[in-house]
Amino acid sequence: MSAHRPSAAAILKTLAVALSGEALTAYFPEHSGAEIRQILAEAAEQLRGQEAPPSRIPDAVPEAAASPAQGGDGHFVLFSDGASRGNPGLAGAGIQILDRAKNEILAASKFLGQCTNNEAEYQALIFGLQEARRLGATAISIFLDSELIVRQLQGRYQVKNERLKVLFGQVRMELAKFKSHRVGHVPRNQNQRADEMANRGIDERARG
Secondary structure: OEOOOOOHHHHHHHHHHHOOHHHHHHHOOOOOHHHHHHHHHHHHHHHHHHOOOOOEOOOOOHHHHHOOOOOHHHEEEEEEEEEEEOOOEEEEEEEEEEOOOOEEEEEEEEEEEEEOHHHHHHHHHHHHHHHHHHOOOOEEEEEEOOHHHHHHHOOOOOOOOHHHHHHHHHHHHHHOOOOEEEEEEOOHHHOHHHHHHHHHHHHHHHHO
C-alpha cells in the first residue's frame, strides 16, 4: 500500500511540532528551539500558499456528500476505483477520502495481484471503507464510476458472479460498521484521483 504523500508544508509543520527543542538547537545552536519552530511554521505557511489547493469533491455531488442521514462530525466522503490491465490482469486499488470540509485527508493505493476489473472495483471499495473506519469515520458517502457496482450495492442489480458475491458480502459487512452510508455514481472524469491511485498501485509493484 502507498500511503498518501504529505505536502512540503505538512512536513515542515510536523517537524516544527514533533522535534524537541534539544534536537532543533543541536542542528542550529545559534537559535533557540522556539525561534526554530517559528521559522519552520512560517516556512510551512508560505509553502502552503504556493502549493495547489487540496483536492475537493467534484461540484456535481456536493449536496449528497455534505448531508448524510446521520453523519455528524464522523462523516467522511470516499471515492474508490479499481484498475485491471488485461481484465483479468495485474490490478490495483485506489482511494481518496475527504473530510466534512471536502478536503482530501487520504489518497492511497494498493496492489491487488491478478483479478478482473470488477473484482478490483470491489476490493478498492473494501480497502477504502477500512481506511475510512481507521481514520474515525462513523458515516460515509461513497462515490464510484462503476455503474454496475453502484447498482449492485443499491440492490438494483443482482450479483451473479460467484467471486463477486464473496466480495459483495465483504462490502456489506464493512458498511454495517457505519451508522449510515450512501452510495452514488460519478462519471470517470470526477473520479480521477482514485483512478490515479489505482494505477499507481500497479505501477509501483511493476517497478519493484
